[in-house]
Amino acid sequence: MNKNNCQLSTVNCHLISKSYGVVKALENISFEVEKGEIFGIIGPDGAGKTTLFRILTTLILADSGTATVDGRDVVKEYNEIRKHVGYMPGRFSLYQDLTVEENLDVFAKVFNTSIEENYHLIKDIYVQIEPFKKRRAGKLSGGMKQKLALCCALIHKPSVLFLDEPTTGVDPVSRKEFWEMLKRLKNEGITILVSTPYMDEAALCDRIALIQNGQFLKIETPENIVNQFAQELWTVKGVQMSKLLNDLRQYEHIRTCFAFGDTHHITLESNMSTVENLQDYLQTKGHLQVEIKPTKASIEDCFMELTFEKSESYD
């Protein structure tokens, strides 16, 4: 590896745009990922996550903008990039008719290496699926396919790993195990770009980009995103939660109001109303035992706030 590249960011994306017909999948995306970082791209389906990954893994071309991965240009040096990155697409990329063992062997051979050479990288993951190594990939459960796909993406010791929604549809316990595996890979010096629709996984990344409608809403550490929440956020709890939500929405000085499990999260037009005013209002609506408490914003609160601010600024 070229020594100079060590000083540069591992992924560098500058004003990348991509449209499909009239749909703007990505609009002026710029960001950098440092070596050894876990960088999360967090947003709903259709936000542009997969398009961005395909551009960075040299599978499609951007309409405009430039990007480098590991110091190499995604257009001019695509061949080199392909040798040095691992990519786990959202839909499984395995050969369904080959066994677990054969799949891994194919990926190793394509990259001119062997399973033995980089076994230490995949060992923790592979031992979990090894009992089924003679089983065809098509016959594996979702969780095992996910583990095999990760092994296949790792077997050539990539310097950058792209994981497109690796945990979608996976239960919370398995998701946690998966993130523990990523932490260990980070310690091996592998840079990881990972996308997810689960906002609770944001906290596990070093930095995250929140993405919606092809645009980044914010790039920050998870802590800073939460700390930069500019509103006073309150939880409201009552007996009739469904009616309470409707009545909160009707309140003339309500700014935002969302159901959040066992409480509702609200922000007020702070110069127009106080919590005491709101309490009085709710009492007139028949809510007698209402608890209103200040609370700290979660990543989901931040995502919705940023979306809200954006829609307000268009009005």
Place this chain on the structure above:
Amino acid sequence: MTSIGTDKTTQQIGKVIWAENLCKKFGAFTAVDHISFEIEKGEIFGFLGANGAGKTTAMRMLTGLSKPTSGKGVVAGFDINTQSEQIKKNIGYMSQKFALYEDLKVWENIRLYAGIYGVPKKEIAPRTDDLLHRLGFEKEKDTLVKSLPLGWKQKLAFSVAIFHEPKIVFLDEPTGGVDPAARRNFWEMIYQAADRGITVFVTTHYMDEAEYCNRVSIMVDGRIDALDTPKNLKDQFNASTMDEVFHHLARKSTRNAD
């Protein structure tokens, strides 16, 4: 374990689902291992569990798609062992893979499902207009479903699943992949349906969504290891979130994930 009284008919009044010792075996493997529970009318019931814990198998028995190996159950007033066809007609079902026809227009999808579930012909048109109005979809009436945003498809899929006003609707991971605001809008629709008396049986991998439920069950290795209100479960396991409760229980699993 819930004790079931001797006089079943009185026990079943007000119960939209009633299950006693339901079991499903595939060869030597017990996918669902003697589960018993009851669900009231208008209740939002969260059905949680790790991948492979047996949720899908249990749901297939409750929706009349699969016969139990042993055990009894009544859904929407019909016996799961002998009246599976009636069950199918009297429930609603929606999964993450929406059953909407992408190449049909919004109103055509509604019309199709209304027909399948036997909604009287002269009621279909006014109820379709009413639904489109409530969803704010009037302008999208003639839009092909494939060009709707994901959050809208989800709302439509749910509305279609309860268009025939079933006693109970089964939702299998209904909110995967949508943005947080759309996810909340969707839960508001669930609340509204429950307020109208429709029982909601829902699976999810979002533990914060478990908090929206009146009661929650957690399956581990084919058994229901916990069943209570989210508040009581959190108290019982001395946890501040349902996520902690879930981890506490699912860690005991000895089954290799799914």
